[in-house]
Amino acid sequence: MDGETASLERLALNALPCPVVVVNASGILIYLNNTSERELGVKKEEVISRSLIESLYGGGKFDHRGRYSSALIETLETGREFSLRPEEIRTALDVLPKVFLVDTSILRDQERRVVGACAIYHNFLRDRRLLKATVMNRLTTVxxxxxxxxxxxxxxxxxxxxxxxxxxxxxxxxxxxxxxxxxxxxxxxxxxxxxxxxxxxxxxxxxxxxxxxxxxxxxxxxxxxxxxxxxxxxxxxxxxxxxxxxxxxxxxxxxxxxxxxxxxxxxxxxxxxxxxxxxxxxxxxxxxxxxxxxxxxxxxxxxxxxxxxxxxxxxxxxxxxxxxxxxxxxxxx
Ligand SMILES: [Fe+2]
Missing domain, CATH: 1.10.3210.10 (Hypothetical protein af1432)
Structure with missing residues (x-):
């Protein structure tokens, strides 16, 4: 990939209105786009190269029901990818935990080895039409x-x-x-x-x-x-x-x-x-x-x-x- 493509890719990721997060195979944060700072209430320089679970989930890998707190880590550890999986994140900036719908993908190298995983977080509360339609249709994404x-x-x-x-x-x-x-x-x-x-x-x-x-x-x-x-x-x-x-x-x-x-x-x-x-x-x-x-x-x-x-x-x-x-x-x- 040449330098121009790489910088355009980076610009495009930063232009997205949703947080985009990438972790390596050990669950260490490798990349966050600019929107992540605002929406997830973190500073890139403080969390890059640190564990995702420590940085965003207060160290709790599983919730009180024993489920993965983070769809991204579940994808990394089980290979299961998600589309619009509901997830709550307690950010430092908000009174209530923020509700996101998360898409995840596993990342593999040319030898098909798992090298990491990436996720995109859609803000559930901001799009009220989504909230209402979801509730009215009693879909499992609530x-x-x-x-x-x-x-x-x-x-x-x-x-x-x-x-x-x-x-x-x-x-x-x-x-x-x-x-x-x-x-x-x-x-x-x-x-x-x-x-x-x-x-x-x-x-x-x-x-x-x-x-x-x-x-x-x-x-x-x-x-x-x-x-x-x-x-x-x-x-x-x-x-x-x-x-x-x-x-x-x-x-x-x-x-x-x-x-x-x-x-x-x-x-x-x-x-x-x-x-x-x-x-x-x-x-x-x-x-x-x-x-x-x-x-x-x-x-x-x-x-x-x-x-x-x-x-x-x-x-x-x-x-x-x-x-x-x-x-x-x-x-x-
Ligand atoms: Fe009342």
């Missing part, structure tokens, strides 16, 4: 972590007719609001995850109370108001969801301090919880419930505006109004 949170959503949906599909809509609204407020990419992702799992504590509320058509007794109401704490307790057992716990715990707090469980007010309430409160209320108002029909969207908008500064953070309501701009012609109070 990562273990997303399986966990969608399993929670399904578990709640199976018991509460209203919650079926509710979490997905709240998640989507919350994500859009977080984006409109200019939050970082990781907080936007966190908003989506919080939306999916926010009502997980309803697993602990009896079905007849959840779906009761009439008014609730004081005791029934109290059972419902315990769901944020129950949800937070359930989620606290999953270490990678640690940042979700305080958000779920506070999703029924009110901006004016009259919410539950702690009666926090204003900025004391985590911003993502204030976002969830608006997303949750809007979807609740615009969905059919066991005790009333869905409200028209313009009415729901008027309600949000009426309670901005009271029940809801006015900044969050304003951002949501921006998103719902197409409905702004709705009735005002």
């Amino acid at each position: 990562s273990e972590q997303f399986e966990t949170i969608y399993a929670f959503a399904e578990a709640i949906g199976a018991r509460d007719q209203y919650t079926m599909g509710h979490s997905e809509k709240v998640a989507e609204y919350a994500r859009l609001i977080a984006e409109a407020l200019g939050l970082s990419e990781k907080e936007v992702d966190l908003a989506y995850i919080c939306g999916i799992v926010h009502d997980v504590g309803k697993i602990g509320v009896p079905e007849n109370v959840l779906n009761k058509p009439g008014a609730l007794t004081e005791e029934e109401f109290e059972q419902i108001t315990r769901h944020p704490e129950k949800g937070a307790t359930i989620l606290s057992h999953i270490s990678w969801l640690e940042h979700v716990v305080p958000v779920v715990l506070a999703h029924h707090e009110r901006y004016d301090g009259r919410g539950y469980p702690r009666g926090l007010r204003g900025e004391e309430i985590p911003l993502l919880s204030r976002i969830l409160a608006v997303a949750d209320a809007f979807d609740a108002m615009t969905s059919d419930r066991s005790y009333r029909k869905a409200l028209p969207v313009p009415v729901a908008i008027s309600e949000l505006k009426r309670h901005a500064g009271g029940q809801f953070d006015p900044r969050v309501v304003e951002a949501f109004m921006h998103i719902l701009g197409a409905y702004q012609g709705g009735k005002e109070d």
Whole structure:
């Protein structure tokens, strides 16, 4: 290969939007393209010539189920190549582990001896169409972590007719609001995850109370108001969801301090919880419930505006109004 071809190859690899990683037969990092530094949160000079497992997987070759943590190392050691294998990597830069879909290939010399392996990492969360299509089609490419949170959503949906599909809509609204407020990419992702799992504590509320058509007794109401704490307790057992716990715990707090469980007010309430409160209320108002029909969207908008500064953070309501701009012609109070 002449020098020009080699340098073009290098330029092409660096121009790719996905991390490309090459290891030798001993699992030592030989090459990373430029995108790897940003996406995987590593510095080339710090990791080149070091073990891939030490550099990117905290030294853990196998996960808690005894499976290879790295598709690339599995390919190297077993000869099995992968297409879009889900994998989580804890980078130094991100709150949550990043989910990638990994393609791997074994590298052989002219005598067919294994000399290394290479991988390309597709960012799973960034391409939301892929995420949604994957989840909807129940393909096996859903990562273990997303399986966990969608399993929670399904578990709640199976018991509460209203919650079926509710979490997905709240998640989507919350994500859009977080984006409109200019939050970082990781907080936007966190908003989506919080939306999916926010009502997980309803697993602990009896079905007849959840779906009761009439008014609730004081005791029934109290059972419902315990769901944020129950949800937070359930989620606290999953270490990678640690940042979700305080958000779920506070999703029924009110901006004016009259919410539950702690009666926090204003900025004391985590911003993502204030976002969830608006997303949750809007979807609740615009969905059919066991005790009333869905409200028209313009009415729901008027309600949000009426309670901005009271029940809801006015900044969050304003951002949501921006998103719902197409409905702004709705009735005002
Ligand atoms: Fe809730």
